[in-house]
Amino acid sequence: MANLLLEIENLTKDYRLGSQVVHAVRDVSVNIEQGEFVAVVGPSGSGKSTFMNLLGCLDTPTAGHYILDGDDISSLTPDHLAHTRNQKIGFVFQTFNLLPRATALENVELSLRYGRTPRRDRRAKAEAVLAAVGLIDRAHHRPSQLSGGQQQRVSIARAIVNDPALILADEPTGALDTRTGVEIMSLFQQLNLDGITIVLVTHELEIARFARRILRFRDGRVMGDEMVESPTDIEKLLAELPVEEDRTS
Helix, strand or coil: CCCEEEEEEEEEEEEEECCEEEEEEEEEEEEEECCCEEEEECCCCCCHHHHHHHHCCCCCCCEEEEEECCEEHHHCCHHHHHHHHHHHEEEEECCCCCCCCCCHHHHHHHHHHHCCCCHHHHHHHHHHHHHHCCCHHHCCCCHHHCCHHHHHHHHHHHHHCCCCCEEEEECCCCCCCHHHHHHHHHHHHHHHHCCCEEEEEECCHHHHCCCCEEEEEECCEEEEEEECCCCCCHHHHHHHCCCCCCCCC
16 A cells, blocks of 8 residues: 555635735645655646645645644644754755855755754765766856756755655746756656655646646645646657757746
8 A cells, every 4th residue: 555645634724915815725635645746737826836835844724734754744843844844855946046156066965964964974965966867067066157957957956865755846847948847857757756756836737747646726726636647758758849058047
């Protein structure tokens, strides 16, 4: 029997704006197993980004329960939440969020410093994940010296360096050209084949189809939950696309 990584029951998030209440996420119940690759898709304002923030322990629900890898998130103290974010969740963002004055290697090492990994182990682990994303030859380059696709690979390396239980990716191809975006999605597919659980938020159905399961959000609710019978064939798609030089942010 597969193991549940995320157990979400009646998750709700409301925001009060003056006298108005905005129901950003409404009574969402869904389970995600270890090793799944799930895309959360929906238009702007559908609640998908708020849902991502709740999964990432960046926000707390108004009601409902969220269990991540056996921990009931609603019962955790702020310190324990911060520890959970660092040790169990890797984040990948549209805008990369790299430190501009730090090298690729130093950006990846930063997560290990927060996790109190001994200094003698940090360099080796950071180099290993940069190699895994095909960027070891750019380890000593700063973000301004890297293309957009290379910067996103650094951010992915930073996300996986702590061996997290879950990767959360928020519009990870949004700042990239089409071909580079496909290459990044190919990397996510490979990481998933290696056993990493991934939840990816996007407004593009074409990107969602790289995943193996799609949750469709609208008006704060899950309106569809479907398996993808044939995820996008990366090699075929790349063969059809012109070779472009990806743009930096």
